[in-house]
Amino acid sequence: MMLLEHHAKQLLHGAGVPVPDGFIVTAGFGPLPGDVAVPCMVKAQVPVGGRGKAGGIVKVASVAELPPTVDRLLELSIRNHPVRACRIEAMIDAISEAYLSLAIDADSGAVVVLAAAAGGVDIESPEMRRQLLRATAEPDPQSVLEAVQTIVSALPDTLRPAIGDVAARLTKLFFEREALLIEINPLFTTRDGGWIAGDAKILIDDNALPRQPMLRDLIETNPDLYPEAALKLAQGFDFVRLDPDGDIGLVTTGAGLSMQLVDEIVGRGHRPFNFCDIRTGGFRGDPSRLVQVFKWVASGPRVRSVLMNFFAGNTNLAELAPLILAALEQVPELRQPITLRMIGNGLDQAHAIIAASGNPIFIETDLERALDRALAASRENSHTRVAANA
């Protein structure tokens, strides 16, 4: 997962890489500190690039302009990510910008060091790509430091101290925190001969969180800023809100199949409210995970139909069916029609258990027909509401 810029800069600061002074504000913020130096930058904190072009980075000239600017940015959604926080940051008087990154190359299993004597937002342009210096190393600190030295020696004299120092610190941070990517773009150099990270992008490894207490803490203390990762840490499954106006709620298992279902629904002209990989293998006879997901799906203001999908390759549907019924009993607010697609072990028994309950869940074994049914239910449900309002 990608850290927000503010937290990435905190990690850099901790590693001895200079970053501009700054602090984070979230929705419902109180009075701002009185001593904020202006002009300053207000930067929307979202885990995607292209913030500047999307209007998510604003220069503010006076303290009075700060609160309304922050409020305005907190209303934004940038590439489908609601802005949940802003970083207010000191301006840097830069004389030049450079680029530096360390990344894992998944194909070769190497660490790739990239640097350029120019940086900025256009690093991905073909022109900039040609200017990039590149070295690859075995995935250990010593080899990466050697790769860094190769690159530093090819840089202009003026940049060698900055890139050399920062790259050595990033190498240490990269291995200590088990990063997948650390990128500084731009790395500013200043009039006094110093350097400072203008922006920072760090991808951390979700799989390493169990042995990275500092990163785990960061996510656990900021569940509002990292809702998906915090949920995964706390409860061991995935739930991503995709579209606040979505009409289809999904209660599904399996990452790939759930992603595919989202695609199939969008391809048929509907809008999934969420992505979900509930991991039935982790239920162990307890319906609480289902209760949680039913509640979230029911909270979607425009959700008109719910599709559940369970391909029981290794689990048993006969054990799942009573859990579904028990969970639904605990979430009476879920009134949308439910289409339950089940296939695999224990199907007949599961079918009988649900039929005997009298619950009006519609059961289907074929996925195409289940999709048709769930989407039709959404359209019918919508007509019903319109008629009721008329």
Place this chain on the structure above:
Amino acid sequence: MHKPPPLHGPLIAADTPILVQGATGRSGRAQTAGMIAYGTKIVAGVSPRDDEASAIPLFRSCADAVAATGARASVCFVPPLGVLEAVYDAIAGGIELIVTVAEGMPVHDALKAKAATRAAGVRWIGPSTPGMAIPGKLKMGFLPNVSLAPGSLGVMSKSGTLSYEVCYRLVKAGFGQTLWVGVGGDSVKGTRFADLVPIFAADPATEGIVVIGEIGGREEEELAEALIATGCDKPVFALLAGRSALEGVTMGHAGALIQSNVGTIDTKTAALRRAGAQVFPRIHDLVEAVAATLGANALGRAHPRPAAEPIGIVKWEQP
């Protein structure tokens, strides 16, 4: 850093003796029973614990198990943070092919495992995979029986569940598999799509290749390059999941993370189409295309493997 040459010939022979690492854990014990019931030649288990009820002889290390039973391949059920040590143990014991199923192996561990298996010439499949199977003969991992049938399709997949669904529907339509390899949903892994191309290209029983890919990384793009480089002229049917995924957020699979212009559906679709593959957004359309291309009821004329099939595992050879 060099890349080993791709494998040639079959990945593993159906009668290869196999051991199970993590054989006494909850999952390991259950899946061992499932693999044995499927007909897989499971000869030993490795575990730090004893288990009176174990159906197979247990050993403390792969070296001991290999010495006593002649096991040549391993399927590993140890938890994610223990996988790297298990891989080292397998290498030290002389195992030639290891499948690690655990989801959640740290990427920096995967880097070390990748370097170590490569240096030792050991084939690694995983992490985060339901495993692999030669339908009707052998299963390493837990691909569901309902989706497995002998047939003429070579299958490579990142996602477990999506591949279960696709193969289930293909089997219902009459199309089974020669070999199905789940490469796993993580970004750093032992065997990538492209590594499997020479195997499927050279296998006379494989009439078509089904690719179940998804957003993130460059694996589908590399696959396209390998198809062109190999001159593989078998029909390739690809399903790519995640076109509606949210950039910057992990969609269940650690590897399914889009960043800037890399790993999008568009780059993957374009690359695969340039290599002559058919790419589908819908499962239904893929199944129809397989049926239209390979003809009705290919299951009925599934190729039995020739008796002269090479026995044993083809090793990675160092250049």
